[in-house]
Amino acid sequence: MNQYVNRKFSNQYKATIGADFLTKEVQFEDRQFTLQIWDTAGQERFQSLGVAFYRGADCCVLVYDVNVMKSFDNLNNWREEFLIQASPSDPENFPFVVLGNKxxxxxxxxxxxxxxxxKAWCASKGNIPYFETSAKEGFNVEAAFQCIAKNALKNEPEEEISVPQMGLLGTFSLG
Structure with missing residues (x-):
């Protein structure tokens, strides 16, 4: 999140408690939008604090650490939890994007x-877009967020777009 919005990376790790967010102005199809990017706590002990931020989301980013199998194994739980808590009007077609970070x-x-x-997991869930990223190096971050913004804007004509990021965010360096 910080790499995308501010073009910065910090090794100073702090777990997200509840939620944090940044905004970025984006241009899409000759219109200006304010993208709200919400980083919700990925650690189980903070999980219940983030649910209020799911409602009204236009896209959900599921993030895992490619070096930690448990973070990948939790993707399905995060996806299901999001759909339960956010209660989107069309859960079958709600846009998700998966990032394999680090x-x-x-x-x-x-x-x-x-x-x-x-990629097989993403295909099994309805062909969810997948990106491999390095927040530290800035690799593929811009491309991932362009896809996230595009998917959010497909379902939301309003000028403010909300995108919560979920997953093992304690080790996810975009947020």
Missing amino acids: IDVDSGNSRVVSEKKA
């Missing part, structure tokens, strides 16, 4: 979730 760690040698496995 591809830069240990030059990829500590990776435990393959791109193939992640």
